[in-house]
Amino acid sequence: MSTNEKARDNPVIGFAQSVSTKKQFQPNQPVTDELLYEMIAEVFTDFCKGVVNEYLPITEPMLQEIIDDHCVSNNQEQTLILNLFWWQILYQAHLEGGLNVFEEYILENPVKFKGKPILKSWLRDWKRAVPKFYFVGEKYNDRLFVVIDILTQELLEVNVYDPTAIPPKEGEIAVGILIPMGDGFYFPIIDFYHFDFEAREALAATLYDHFDKYLQNSSMLEAFIHVFSVALQIEKIISEEKTSSR
Numbered sequence: 001m002s003t004n005e006k007a008r009d010n011p012v013i014g015f016a017q018s019v020s021t022k023k024q025f026q027p028n029q030p031v032t033d034e035l036l037y038e039m040i041a042e043v044f045t046d047f048c049k050g051v052v053n054e055y056l057p058i059t060e061p062m063l064q065e066i067i068d069d070h071c072v073s074n075n076q077e078q079t080l081i082l083n084l085f086w087w088q089i090l091y092q093a094h095l096e097g098g099l100n101v102f103e104e105y106i107l108e109n110p111v112k113f114k115g116k117p118i119l120k121s122w123l124r125d126w127k128r129a130v131p132k133f134y135f136v137g138e139k140y141n142d143r144l145f146v147v148i149d150i151l152t153q154e155l156l157e158v159n160v161y162d163p164t165a166i167p168p169k170e171g172e173i174a175v176g177i178l179i180p181m182g183d184g185f186y187f188p189i190i191d192f193y194h195f196d197f198e199a200r201e202a203l204a205a206t207l208y209d210h211f212d213k214y215l216q217n218s219s220m221l222e223a224f225i226h227v228f229s230v231a232l233q234i235e236k237i238i239s240e241e242k243t244s245s246r
Contacts, residue, residue: 017118017182025122031182039122039181040161042112047123048189051101056085070232082190086177087131091221094127102127129189130220131177133207133231142167147174150207157185165191173200175228195231199238203231
């Protein structure tokens with residue numbers, strides 16, 4: 001069930017967030033079709049395209065060095081680069097004096113946001129996003145499914161808009177950056193990085209301990225990149241073991 005279908009079946013639809021009636025975006029409240037369209041078609045698509053086009057060429061060589069140290073399947077290399085890229089964008093936005101592409105976009109597009117404070121609120125909320133490890137739970141279809149935050153055990157309903165995204169497998173572990181779209185639904189900025197299905201048990205056995213270690217002296221964003229590196233190394237070992245046993 002999509003967020004709009006869910007909202008239409010809700011008896012409190014009259015209280016759905018709209019462009020004109022709300023100033024502060026609330027992740028768990030339904031949104032109108034008009035607001036959802038503006039969020040996804042007008043802001044999300046344009047914002048992400050602009051950020052990637054402007055900053056990815058600058059950072060990709062460094063990100064490629066990280067990837068070269070790990071074993072990544074060819075069909076996921078670009079997905080990994082983009083997930084690392086958005087991690088870096090979020091990390092910079094949290095640094096004092098760091099690049100904040102969210103405020104930059106709002107300032108550069110006054111007409112798009114004029115009289116629409118809820119859109120500003122929604123985009124600014126992106127700064128709170130953190131890449132996380134998720135178990136993929138129940139699938140309604142390849143684009144609509146439930147994920148479970150490995151650290152908090154929180155269940156989130158995900159709606160994937162990218163038609164080229166890799167369909168997840170129930171029970172796999174994936175990394176993604178989720179953005180709220182209203183009514184308790186989320187969507188990934190970029191497609192999830194899907195770990196090898198056969199690595200899920202080894203990953204599940206170690207991820208929490210590594211986060212516990214790094215979070216003692218680091219922020220969640222800083223801890224994530226360390227744990228992600230460990231997870232990719234584990235995946236590499238599993239992949240090499242599979243290859244040698246053939």
